[in-house]
Amino acid sequence: MGANPLTPPSAQRAPAAAGEGASASAVLARIDWAAIGAELDAWSAARIPGLLTPAQCAETAALHADDSLFRSRIDMRRHGFGQGAYAYFAYPLPPLVQALRAAAYPPLAALANRWRARLGDPALPETLEAYLAQCHAAGQRRPTPLLLTYGEDDYNRLHQDLYGELVFPLQMAVLLSRPGEDFEGGAFVLSEQKPRSQSRAEVVSLSQGDAVVFPVRHRPAEGARGPYRLTLRHGVSRITRGRRTTLGIIFHDAA
Numbered sequence: 001m002g003a004n005p006l007t008p009p010s011a012q013r014a015p016a017a018a019g020e021g022a023s024a025s026a027v028l029a030r031i032d033w034a035a036i037g038a039e040l041d042a043w044s045a046a047r048i049p050g051l052l053t054p055a056q057c058a059e060t061a062a063l064h065a066d067d068s069l070f071r072s073r074i075d076m077r078r079h080g081f082g083q084g085a086y087a088y089f090a091y092p093l094p095p096l097v098q099a100l101r102a103a104a105y106p107p108l109a110a111l112a113n114r115w116r117a118r119l120g121d122p123a124l125p126e127t128l129e130a131y132l133a134q135c136h137a138a139g140q141r142r143p144t145p146l147l148l149t150y151g152e153d154d155y156n157r158l159h160q161d162l163y164g165e166l167v168f169p170l171q172m173a174v175l176l177s178r179p180g181e182d183f184e185g186g187a188f189v190l191s192e193q194k195p196r197s198q199s200r201a202e203v204v205s206l207s208q209g210d211a212v213v214f215p216v217r218h219r220p221a222e223g224a225r226g227p228y229r230l231t232l233r234h235g236v237s238r239i240t241r242g243r244r245t246t247l248g249i250i251f252h253d254a255a
């Protein structure tokens with residue numbers, strides 16, 4: 001999608017500035033991941049309250065203005081994805097984004113590997129660096145973390161963020177704006193489809209700085225004859241007033 005030259009994969013190993021993302025990493029270290037796993041097994045979505053501070057939310061949302069940080073900007077309407085805009089960060093990622101992605105990867109990989117074992121799929125590496133090495137070897141070299149901005153009447157159609165053969169099973173979105181103050185409407189929505197059945201909708205209420213963790217494409221559920229795959233899609237309902245900004249953390253890179 002972007003016309004920018006590819007950044008070599010080694011660039012993603014740029015070290016985070018001291019302190020950047022430390023508080024978010026501390027929040028991630030304190031989380032009861034077994035409870036997050038149970039929530040995902042039950043409802044396909046789990047909330048992490050207060051992952052980012054209001055100041056970190058404001059700083060991250062403000063990155064949007066700096067073109068040099070992004071490899072590609074997408075007008076969603078032009079692609080039929082909905083209405084609104086998003087922008088993929090370039091490598092090296094901003095320190096906070098890099099720190100969040102690296103710190104969230106190991107516990108999410110552990111949850112994903114539990115699912116993959118149930119489905120008979122091979123285990124994923126334990127670190128982001130090792131996983132990205134697999135992505136890059138498979139030709140998926142472009143970074144996928146992104147900032148999404150929606151104005152009044154914007155929305156995001158239900159979709160899956162797939163960018164190649166390699167798909168990390170979970171992803172994360174962090175709400176950077178304040179519901180009720182900066183915007184109204186604009187709920188995170190997830191649809192869960194059981195084979196040969198109708199879909200179930202899940203709406204996740206987020207406050208500023210909260211993250212939601214959800215499956216990218218599938219998750220296993222237990223049936224009478226063993227595990228089967230539920231199909232997930234996610235999107236955002238219409239923003240009825242104001243402006244809503246989100247940070248999306250996707251772990252697989254794009255072809």
Ligand SMILES: [Fe+2]
Nearest residue numbers: 159160161234
């Ligand atoms: Fe998405």
